[in-house]
Amino acid sequence: MLIQKYKKQWQNDFKQIKEVIENSVSTEDIKIEHIGSTSVNGLAAKPIIDIDIVFEKPESFSEIKMSLEQLGYYHNGDQGIEGREVFKRNKQGKNHIILDLIKHHLYVCHINSEELRRHLAFRDYLRKNEEKRMEYEELKYKIAQLAKQNRKKYANLKEVIAKDFVESIIKNTRK
Numbered sequence: 621m622l623i624q625k626y627k628k629q630w631q632n633d634f635k636q637i638k639e640v641i642e643n644s645v646s647t648e649d650i651k652i653e654h655i656g657s658t659s660v661n662g663l664a665a666k667p668i669i670d671i672d673i674v675f676e677k678p679e680s681f682s683e684i685k686m687s688l689e690q691l692g693y694y695h696n697g698d699q700g701i702e703g704r705e706v707f708k709r710n711k712q713g714k715n716h717i718i719l720d721l722i723k724h725h726l727y728v729c730h731i732n733s734e735e736l737r738r739h740l741a742f743r744d745y746l747r748k749n750e751e752k753r754m755e756y757e758e759l760k761y762k763i764a765q766l767a768k769q770n771r772k773k774y775a776n777l778k779e780v781i782a783k784d785f786v787e788s789i790i791k792n793t794r795k
Contacts, residue, residue: 621764621769622666622764622767622769622770622771622774623664623665623666623760623761623764624664624665624666624667625664626660626661626662626663626664626665627667630658630659630665630667630669631654633658633669633722633724634654634658634659634669634671636718636722637669637671637718637719637722637724638652638654638671640691640716640718640719641671641673641688641691644687644688644690644691645673645683645684645687645688646683646686646687647675647677647680647683647684647687649675649676649677649680650673650674650675650680650684651673651674651731652671652672652673652674653671653672653673653674653736653739653740654669654670654671655670655671655672655739655740655743656668656669656670656725656739656743657670657756657760658670659743659747660743660746660747660753661747662750662753663746663753663756663757664757664760664761665760666771666774667723668723668724668725669722669723669724669725670724670725670727670739671724671725671726671727672704672727672728672729672736672739672740673726673727673728673729674729674730674731674736675728675729675730675731676730676731678730681705681728681730684728685707685728688707688726688728691716691719692709692710692716692719692720693707693708693709693710693726694707694708694710695707696708701735702734702735703729703730703733703734703735703736704727704728704729704733704735704736705727705728705729706725706726706727707726707727707728708726738790741789741790741793741794742786742789742790742793744793745789745792745793746789752789755785756782756785759781759782759785760778760782762781763777763778763781763782766781
């Protein structure tokens with residue numbers, strides 16, 4: 621199944637990745653946030669840990685980028701979403717016991733990034749609102765079924781089908 625019931629292990633997976641990054645990134649100017657569905661206790665999700673590395677000083681980005689490259693990541697641009705820089709694992713070279721074992725998406729965002737604000741607002745709202753969390757979970761299962769459990773189809777359908785739900789939550793957090 622593409623969407624899995626919530627697993628407490630996801631919190632531990634995040635902590636392991638966070639520790640590796642904290643020990644490797646040379647700048648002190650970062651905060652590492654667990655975002656996405658795996659960060660919401662009780663919410664079913666794709667078993668992929670979403671992570672935002674948050675920085676404040678503009679010059680810190682180049683230090684973070686260099687440190688991540690030394691860890692085996694490459695910068696993949698913003699992929700069309702301003703304020704969210706994507707880093708992916710380089711599949712060639714040495715395998716890292718944690719970073720290549722735990723599936724994750726890694727983003728780097730400035731502290732004033734609108735996309736970061738959206739990530740945190742959506743996560744925090746679902747953490748506090750069980751009714752909306754359950755509604756979102758049902759929507760995710762429905763989308764997975766429509767996508768016939770295909771990850772790429774799921775991502776494309778989710779962009780369309782879940783957009784209004786997500787936007788209503790974001791709008792609600794601005795009040």
